[in-house]
Amino acid sequence: MASTCEQVEQGKISWPELVGETGESAADVIENENRLVHTRIILEGTLINRLYICDRVLVWVNNKGITVRTPTIG
Template sequence: MSSTCEQVEQGKTSWPELVGETGECAATTIKKENPLVTTRIIAVGTIIPMIYICDRVLIWINDEGITESTPTIG
């Protein structure tokens, strides 16, 4: 039986095409394309522990709510 991380990583793991989209749009698309992950929308500049979590995708947004960098699992 494969681990949760192996199952998650069999799906899509990064979404470069979402840079420039709203954070909410990015979260919806990510959940549709890989339903095994959870998404978190976070403002650029927010300090969070950078711990690798295999079923999490951080969506970094600017002050206008636009995705600033490629959302990637971790």
């Protein structure tokens, strides 16, 4: 049986097309395209723990709520 990480990574793992979209819209698209992941919208410049979490996607946004980095699993 595949591990949770292996199952998650069989789906889509990055979303470069979402840069420039609102963070909330990007999060909705990500969770619809890979139902095994959970998104977190993070304000650019926020310090976070850089642990790799295979079912998490960080959506980095600027102060206007616009996605500024390619969301990827981790």
